[in-house]
Structures are given as structure tokens and as C-alpha cells.
Amino acid sequence: MNAEPATPLLDTVTTPDDLRQLKADQLQQLAAELRAETISTVGETGGHLGSGLGVVELTVAIHYVFxxxxxxxxxxxxxxxxxxxxxxxxxxxxRTLRQGGGLSGFTKRSESEYDPFGTAHSSTSISAALGFxxxxKIKGVPGRGIAVIGDGAMSxxxxxxxxxxxxxAGNRLIVILNDNDMSIAPPVGGLSSYLARLVSSGKFLGLRELARRFARKLPRQLQVAARKTDEFARGMAMGGTLFEELGFYYVGPLDGHDLDTLVPVLENVRDAAEGPILIHVVTQKGKGYEFAEKxxxxxxxxxxxxxxxxxxTKAPAGPPSYTGVFAKALIAEAEHDDTICAITAAMPSGTGLDKFASAFPDRSFDVGIAEQHAVTFAAGLAAQGMRPFCAIYSTFLQRAFDQVVHDVAIQNLPVRFAIDRAGLVGADGATHAGSFDVTYLATLPNMVVMAAADEAELVHMTHTAALHDSGPIAFRYPRGNGTGVALPETPQRLEIGKGRIVRGSDKSAGKVALLSIGTRLGESLKAADELEAKGLTTTVADLRFAKPLDTDLIRRLMLSHEVVxxxxxxxxxxxxxxxxxxxxxxxxxxxxxxxxxMRLPDVFQDQDKxxxxYDEAGLNAPQIVDTVLSALRHNSTGVKEARA
Structure with a gap:
């Protein structure tokens, strides 16, 4: 366990009300202690580190001023x-962060009044802040909406x-652009900080308003010219012309770690009649912790x-991750097929496509946090004869559902969807769970939907998708490591819509048939062992396809077994x-x-191991056994029980 740092000033701060009692010259010490506490906490729990360290001073300044x-x-x-x-x-x-019953790794409305809006997917903050x-404004009550958005989310x-x-929204909306990676601004120095303070000051804004009043008396053409001259002059000195065109008053760029600049600029903005306002701050991810900075x-x-x-802390050595298996399989396909290309939406390492990009840089595309664009871009590639693999987490593919329907499925274009993080994902909780992809994809005409039971099946499904040119196809696989099965030296092309029997028979009578799809197959086989021990002959099928169903196999199992x-x-x-x-x-x-x-319950499950x-969801072997035994105890009138 890491030793907890000494934090005498932070110990006096429980809420922002306490923070606002401090003197301005104490804020730097508070920020240093807050950074140390953040490092100590995440060292013990794991979680997101670099991004939080980058906004320590900004966090202090916002709560101090607003x-x-x-x-x-x-x-x-x-x-x-x-x-x-x-x-x-x-x-x-x-220190309960991201654990069962503990704090969420993201903001969450039910956790605190200081979390007015739950966020875990990107690029929602400005819309929500505008709503607040x-x-x-409509109610005539005090209160602003303040959105802090990273430059990556601005994609x-x-x-x-x-x-x-x-x-x-006028001056009730403030957007703080946290530029920490893309370096969309020139280097921040004394001049830019001075300019930020100047153009956000009451004197400057007062003179600007006076000039506007004068301009209103001019002919319309001169009014437009005056406004453009003002924007151009500030744009030349500071940048931000794009934001000005969108109706924002732009301030920045300024050093996001310099409290002596942040606090007065935020105070100026707080008191300004101008608005909406965008403040551009430049920060460094991992600031103040050498390893994270490097x-x-x-x-x-x-x-x-x-x-x-x-x-x-390293996880014990084990089977390769599903993500790694997919990346290796896709590279193998691309080595002998130069029409294969790959698209990701700002998650190259998370989807394994960083490895593909190293092997085939001209055929790999990271489009930023833009899943809608990623899907339609892939559709365009497919329409022009390429074989695109669109690798997106299940929870993020939800953001592009209309594009999947309109741009891919209706046109029957052979886009390959590699759906990572399918199923429950542990510490990231409900916002990142891949619960819905089979439901929302299998409803679509022309769509093929597969789910890998293990890493060997994932290799086969990657190969099958590569060769499938007759329409869209998707295959899902979970987060984490595989089961340890041997990977095939030569992948198989699976017959579309055909499952497999992994235990028992579909040709002889039995008591129970378990129809599994995805990685619950292992638990289904464990359940079969228990059922057989109770004298119940059990067949286990891996259906492989949620769409199209293997209707022949399912029909045979239904006709030859009492419980399915x-x-x-x-x-x-x-x-x-x-x-x-x-x-x-x-x-x-x-x-x-x-x-x-048997499926996930109709709730949003919080984070846990x-x-x-899965135990809480009722999808492990003991619950499968209980479900079968309950069905057998039920009378045979054909009435179906609704599973709680």
C-alpha cells in the first residue's frame, strides 16, 4: 500500500464552500496537495490518472471562482x-473508486449534487450545459452552465x-476547452496570458460594447465590416476564429496550470455581460507526476x-486478450488481401488497431471521437470495393446506430463491425457495458451478427467477416483475456447462420438443450456437468449466429428435448x-x-468485478441449473414462466 501524502491545507477543504474561504495565494499549495492525493488514490485503486492530473489547477480555479x-x-x-x-x-x-458499491470512475448524478449530469461518453457536455x-434563463433564476471539454472530444x-x-444562452454558458493533446494552439507564454486577461476584462468588454453601440448607428454594411474587423483583430492575436463564427466570445489560449492567470480570467468571465464565452486553456496530461508526463x-x-x-501491478500471465487476438487475426488477413482496411474512432490501442496501423499505415484510419463518421466512412470504402473493418466498442457503436441502419444496412454494404467490449465490463460500469449490440443489430435486415465463444472462434469469425462480401456483418467479443484454447493455425470460414453442437446430440432425445451464444458457453458446459450428475441428459449448442439463426439446428433440438x-x-x-x-x-x-x-437483467448494472x-445477472452455471430445474418442475401446459 502506498503511503498517504501530507495534505494539511486540503484537510481543511471538504466542499467548495471551504475552498472559497482560502486566500488566492494559498491555491497553489492546495493544488499541489490535491495532485498528491489524486496520485495516491489512483495508485491504490487503479483508474484514470493522466487526464485528472492535467486539470488539477483548473478544478481548483473553477470551484474557487464559480x-x-x-x-x-x-x-x-x-x-x-x-x-x-x-x-x-x-x-x-x-479509495472505493470503480469497485462494487463504491464511487463511479465518472461523474454520476446519484452520487453528488456537484455532479449535475452523468458523463462517461464524450462530447455531451456543451449540449447539457446549454440545457442547464x-x-x-427561462426560470429567471441564477446559475450558469459550465462545460469542460477536451480537445479530443471536440472532434x-x-x-x-x-x-x-x-x-x-448568452453569458449563462461558459465552455472551457481543455487543450491537452492535439496542440491546436500556439505555445502559451506571457503574451498570450496577458492578452487573455485583457480581452476578458471589464474595461475591454465595456469599450467593446461602446464600440458596438456606435456601430449600430452606422449603415448595415459598415456594421458588418466593424464586427468582422473586431473578430479578425482578436483572431490574429489569439486564434479562435472558428469559435467566434459559432457565436462564442473567445478567450485564450492560457496556461491551464497557472493559477495566477486562471483565477482572474475566470473572474472576468464570471462577471462579463458578454456571452456565450469559450475559454481556451492548454494543459499537460499527467502534470506533476514524472512517469505520467513521460x-x-x-x-x-x-x-x-x-x-x-x-x-x-501486472496481471498474472495468462491467455492473450481478445483484443490482441483480433488484431493479430486481422493483420494476417490483410497480409494477403490489400483491400482490407481498418477504422477506429479514437481508440487505436483499445481496439488493437495500433498494431494494424504499424503494419499497414496506409490502410488504417483513426477518425477521432466520431463514430457516426467512422461508420459512414466505412460504408463509402465498402461501396468503392474495399473491405473495411470498423472496430468500435459496443457501447460506442450505439452512437452511430442511424448510420448503421441508413448508410450500411439499407444499402447492404459489406462493412465489417468488430465489436470490442461486448457484455459486462467490470470497473467502468453501466456506461461502458456492451449490453445492447445484439438487440439493436439483429433487428436489421441484411445484417449478420456473430458472437465468439472463445479466442479460437474469434479468429474464425475475423476470417469469415473478411470473406463476406454480400452485406454487412458484425462479430462481438468481450474485454479481457481469452479462455486459453489453442489458436488455429489456419482459420476456418464459418457457414453463415450455422451453429455447432459442443456436447450431446441434436439427433437423439434428451432432457435439456442449452443454446448459448458468446462467452457464456463455458458456464453452459459447467451447468451441463451438474445437470448430467442429476441424471438429466443435456445437449449444449454454440449457436455462433444471433442472425441469421440456425433454424434447422434449433428446430431439431426443440423437437427432441423437453426444456430449451x-x-x-x-x-x-x-x-x-x-x-x-x-x-x-x-x-x-x-x-x-x-x-x-436467460439474458442480462433489465437494469443498468453498477461497476464491480x-x-x-455475471453472478448478479444470473448468467453463471448455478443459475442456469436452477432455471432448468424450475422449468422441469413446472407443469407441461405450455405456459411460459417470465424470468425475474
Missing amino acids: NTPEDRLIWDVGHQAYPHKILTGRRERM AMAN AGMAYEAMNNAEA AADKYHGVQKFNVVTGEQ VTIEEGSIGGLGAHVLTMASDEGLTDAGLKIRT PEKQ
Whole structure:
């Protein structure tokens, strides 16, 4: 365990009200202690580190200057909000971060009044802050909307949609652009800090308003020219012309670690009649922790680590990760097919496409946080004869559902969707769980949907997708390591819509048939062992495809078994719903067949260890056994039980 740092000043601050009692010359010490506390906490719990360290001074300055929580502060994505949590009454619980029953790794409305809006996906903050600002304006009550958004999140179109609609909010909306990676601004120095203070000052804004009043008396053409001259002059000195065109008054760039600059600029903005206003701050990810400064990507999200040495706790050696297996399989396909290309939306290492990019830089595309664009870009590539693999986390593909429908499925274009982080994801909780992809994809005509039961199946499915040119195809796989099965030297091309029997037979009578899709296959086999020990002959099938279903296999199993149970790591409306529909359409339920569907519960599950999450969801072997035994005890009138 890392030693906790000495934090005498931070110890006096429980909420921002306490912070605002400090003198301005104490803030730098407070920031230093807050940074040390953040490092100590994440060293013990793991989580996001570099992004939070980059906004320590900004966090202190915002809470010092603005009247939070009346002024509604929204952190885009939220993984940089650990310092914010420490300052807003949650310090004592910080070492429960990302654990079962503990604090979320993101902002969460149910956690604190200082978290007015839940964020974990990117680029939502400006829209939400605008909503808060306009609601207060309509009600005639105090309170601003303050959005802190990173330059990476500004690559998403939603941020610009919000800015284009923001002018009506006036000075109640403040956007702070945290530029920490893309370096969209020139280097920050004394001149830019001076200019920021100058153009945000009351004197400058007062003179500007006087000039505007004078300009209104001029002919319209001269009014337009005067406005353009003002924007051009400030744009030449400071940048920000794009934001001015969207209706924002631009201030910056300024050093996001210089409290002597941050505080007076924020005070000027707080008191300004001008608005909406965008403040451009430049920060350094990992600021103040040498290891994170030198390797911002490595220390963005970390395991538990030694604060002194920076060494992260390594997981015990085991099977390769599903992500790594996919990357290796895709590279192998691309080595003999120069039409294969890969697209990711700002997650090259998370999806394994960083390795693909190293091997094939001309065929790899990171489009930024822009999933909608990624999908339609892939559709264009496919329409022109390429074989694109669009690798996106399940939870992020939700953001591009319309593009999947309109630009891919309706046109029947052969886009390959590699869906990482399918199923429950542990510490990231409900916002990142891949619960819905089978449900929302398998409803679409022309779509093929596969789910890998293990890493060997993932290799086969990558190969199958590469060769599938007759329409869109998706394959899903979980976070974490594989099961340890041997990887095939030569991948197989799977027959579309055909499953496999992995235990028992579909040709002889049995008591129980378990129809699994995805990585619940291992638990299904464990359940089969227990059922066989109770004298119940059990067949286990890996359906492989949620769409199209292997109707021949399912029909045979339904006709030869008394109880059929579907098992999937997805929401209601997925495999089970499709199997029930098929059975109903074919009249297979009329003979008293007992069908049960096992799936994720109809709730958003909080963070915990994945094995515990699946136990709570009722998708482990003991619950499968209980479901079968309950069905067998039920009378055979054909009435179906609804699984709680």
C-alpha cells in the first residue's frame, strides 16, 4: 500500500464552500496537495490518472471562482473528475473508486449534487450545459452552465451542433476547452496570458460594447465590416476564429496550470455581460507526476501502481486478450488481401488497431471521437470495393446506430463491425457495458451478427467477416483475456447462420438443450456437468449466429428435448427473443415445450468485478441449473414462466 501524502491545507477543504474561504495565494499549495492525493488514490485503486492530473489547477480555479453547485459544472467524459470528487465531499470514499458499491470512475448524478449530469461518453457536455443555462434563463433564476471539454472530444460533431445552438444562452454558458493533446494552439507564454486577461476584462468588454453601440448607428454594411474587423483583430492575436463564427466570445489560449492567470480570467468571465464565452486553456496530461508526463498514453488508465517507482501491478500471465487476438487475426488477413482496411474512432490501442496501423499505415484510419463518421466512412470504402473493418466498442457503436441502419444496412454494404467490449465490463460500469449490440443489430435486415465463444472462434469469425462480401456483418467479443484454447493455425470460414453442437446430440432425445451464444458457453458446459450428475441428459449448442439463426439446428433440438434454454450476455430483445419468435412462428410451443431465455437483467448494472456482475445477472452455471430445474418442475401446459 502506498503511503498517504501530507495534505494539511486540503484537510481543511471538504466542499467548495471551504475552498472559497482560502486566500488566492494559498491555491497553489492546495493544488499541489490535491495532485498528491489524486496520485495516491489512483495508485491504490487503479483508474484514470493522466487526464485528472492535467486539470488539477483548473478544478481548483473553477470551484474557487464559480458558485458550484448552483453554477452547474459538467466534465466531458468525466474520467478527469477525480480531483473534482475529492473537493466535493467524496474524499473519504475515493479509495472505493470503480469497485462494487463504491464511487463511479465518472461523474454520476446519484452520487453528488456537484455532479449535475452523468458523463462517461464524450462530447455531451456543451449540449447539457446549454440545457442547464437555458432552463435557468427561462426560470429567471441564477446559475450558469459550465462545460469542460477536451480537445479530443471536440472532434465529435455533437460538440459543434451544441455550439451552433448556444447563442441564446448568452453569458449563462461558459465552455472551457481543455487543450491537452492535439496542440491546436500556439505555445502559451506571457503574451498570450496577458492578452487573455485583457480581452476578458471589464474595461475591454465595456469599450467593446461602446464600440458596438456606435456601430449600430452606422449603415448595415459598415456594421458588418466593424464586427468582422473586431473578430479578425482578436483572431490574429489569439486564434479562435472558428469559435467566434459559432457565436462564442473567445478567450485564450492560457496556461491551464497557472493559477495566477486562471483565477482572474475566470473572474472576468464570471462577471462579463458578454456571452456565450469559450475559454481556451492548454494543459499537460499527467502534470506533476514524472512517469505520467513521460508516457501520457500508458498512464491514461492504469492498474494499481507504486507511487514512488511508477510501476503498475501486472496481471498474472495468462491467455492473450481478445483484443490482441483480433488484431493479430486481422493483420494476417490483410497480409494477403490489400483491400482490407481498418477504422477506429479514437481508440487505436483499445481496439488493437495500433498494431494494424504499424503494419499497414496506409490502410488504417483513426477518425477521432466520431463514430457516426467512422461508420459512414466505412460504408463509402465498402461501396468503392474495399473491405473495411470498423472496430468500435459496443457501447460506442450505439452512437452511430442511424448510420448503421441508413448508410450500411439499407444499402447492404459489406462493412465489417468488430465489436470490442461486448457484455459486462467490470470497473467502468453501466456506461461502458456492451449490453445492447445484439438487440439493436439483429433487428436489421441484411445484417449478420456473430458472437465468439472463445479466442479460437474469434479468429474464425475475423476470417469469415473478411470473406463476406454480400452485406454487412458484425462479430462481438468481450474485454479481457481469452479462455486459453489453442489458436488455429489456419482459420476456418464459418457457414453463415450455422451453429455447432459442443456436447450431446441434436439427433437423439434428451432432457435439456442449452443454446448459448458468446462467452457464456463455458458456464453452459459447467451447468451441463451438474445437470448430467442429476441424471438429466443435456445437449449444449454454440449457436455462433444471433442472425441469421440456425433454424434447422434449433428446430431439431426443440423437437427432441423437453426444456430449451437460451443463454446470452446481452439485453432483452436479443437471441432469446429471436428464438422465441421462431418457435412461435413454427408452432413449436404448442406441444408444451418449455423454453426459457436467460439474458442480462433489465437494469443498468453498477461497476464491480465481471464475475460478480455475471453472478448478479444470473448468467453463471448455478443459475442456469436452477432455471432448468424450475422449468422441469413446472407443469407441461405450455405456459411460459417470465424470468425475474
